[in-house]
Amino acid sequence: MFTRHPLVTIVIAQLFGTSLWFSVNGVGLALQEAVGLSEGDLGLLTIAVQAGFITGTLVIATTGLADRVRASHVFAAAAVTGAVINAAFILTVEDISAGVLLRFLTGLCLAGIYPLGMKLVVSWTPSHAGAALGWLVGMLTLGTASPHLLRGVTLTLPWQWPLLLASGLALVAAAMIFRLGVGPHLPPTAKGGRPWAGLLAFQQRRFRAAALGYFGHCWELYAFWTLTPFLVARELTRLGASAGSVSWLSFAVIAVGMPGCVLAGRASRRYGSAHVAFVALAISGVLCVFYPLIGSAPPLFLLALLLLWGFSVIADSAQFSALASAAAPRDRLGSALAMMNAIGFALTIPAIALVTSLWANQGLGVIWWLLPGPVLGLVAMRGLLRPAGRT
Template identity: 30%
Template sequence: MMIKNRWLALTIIGIAVIFCLSLWFSASVFATEIKQSWGLTPRQEALLAASIPTGFVIGAFLSSFFGLADRFHVRRLFAISALLGAILNGFLIMVDQAVIGIVLRILTGVTLAGVYPTSVKMIAYWFPKQRGLATGILIASLTLGSSLPHFISIFTVNMDSRWVLTISSILSIIAAILIISLLPDIQLVSKNSSWSFSVFGKILKNKPVMLVNYGYFGHMWELYAMWTWLPMFLTVSFLQSTPNVDPWLSMFISFVTIGIAGGIGCIAGGIVADKIGRANLTIICMSISAICAILIGFTFGGVIWLTVLISIIWGASVIADSAQFSVGITEFAEADYIGTALTMQMCIGFLITILSINLIPIFQTLLGWRFVFILLSIGPIIGIISMVKFKYFESRVYNL
């Protein structure tokens, strides 16, 4: 049965994204066990942390280079990517060597580049209007999916940690089935079936698109480094504040911060952006997240409720504007290269995350947890400058 209602389509796509994105941090939640069983060196540990975004960058580059999101049916591309991601993630259960494990995580990241950008393009088709809200709900699904392994780990804390890998792989297989069996095979293929390097030239010459990209790059400098290292920060901070604290507390707060607060922030951001404009919404969110990045370190080892409060505010604000950078591309890029422009944006954005993710442990050694997250505030500050300039183009088009 193929569905035709756009809100039902959004629900199916959102659920599929939640299930697929559970692959992203499926190995990170038991990084301590992996470090011990694989005998990871500090360098290998850093490579493992950056493996998924590295794979995503490779996949996004290949997708944008060959124009996959504009030349092939995105529903099929999504389903195939979800299935391959599930298989590669499942193989990790049998791995006992660091090199093989890191390679598998990189390949899993490659497959996720066929999930996220394609889902954004599907939403753009289903929602020519209310696109900000719809894309906000989609990014909320991505956020919830990324945090899902932390939630699963709460129930498997006394079990073999590989159950998290198993469950996330099963969920990704279900996602592929949902997309391929319930969504109609919409013709989203570009009218221009040939592809050339001139597409990149068109993107680079499109000033509002590039301003949105610069805002997104600043946003991404902060986002995934925060998602990757905040759970570790919370664990160490809670133990220093209360040595006998239960281990599930930091897992639960990580899930609430990244998944629940982040998901609510995405939906609220989509609603507000459709009313006050994408530029204004992104400027507000990046201002709040930059302040949280600066402040949270000063709560380290202190009163737990204050750390939790700033974490939740940070979790909501750091992702609430994410959808609007994608929507900006769909609104200002030409129809024939929207998919490529989206994938190119994400490719560079996730390349930036690799750098920030790897810099945090280096600077944490030098500065300690109290000051290290201040480094992340640089991104949103730069992003704010870009989006202030983008307001000019947005106001001309929408009379804001």
């Protein structure tokens, strides 16, 4: 069953595995009430996950682990370990230092899930990487949003339930990928190689352009996802609506990126990944500019804009990965993607720190701190809009 439908297996496992990513954010409001966590504390916990992911991807990239060990084995081991660590957070919730450490370790495990998921997709469906990776990143988006959904459906239950459910989903993901294995469309795993081999891909002009566009996208993306509950809560307060709706609407704003990724993947087969990524990044950049300027607009209108933003802010991600995959050396594909992920996610840390620390004082004005990402990303992408040539 698994090998008959490998892409379906991988994207569902990606959904389940990445539910660990924002599991604490999904119960953030409940934690603020239960143990007195502040917006800054939640930002610190989010940054810890990002830092762990960056560290993990650097280890994978510099050691060549992604190219020396079967990707399915790394994915499965990371998902099982991440599930255990995520559940252990419940025991340390009142100790912010211990919580930060556990979230860091969770991010470390996620480094064995997301980049290796990309490699698995390429190993099974190399001829339609843009569309296939669209599904993969769509499921990453849905996985990121799922803690808000899990909180919504367990609103009458203790806050620990969504974390335990996320851990259970990660265990299922591990079993699925372990059974699936690696596809037939990659060269044999590398037996040696130099440290930092993933950096060699940056010698390729088109890989470099895709990576720089991806870096601009990363600066905006996770900071926006971190802000989403705050932005939604602001508009619900203006509407006089129940705070219980924050989880559902936050889920909707992030999860709408899933169809955005899928539709962008389909469009890439007609218009090319570079053009699709450029349009998506331009839309989210325009929203960065204008959203704070129209903060007094009707709340329902602003909620609709948040849905549009959620749709576009992630739609370009898979296309950057597809462009990078096509340009990277085939025998170092896993290391190259892991290195690109590591650098991109490093940029999410200052962006998240800025918006969470300044939200209380600047309100919607913090959104302008996201603007450099789309602007610099669009500038870097100009080379991708030209036909492939010499590198």
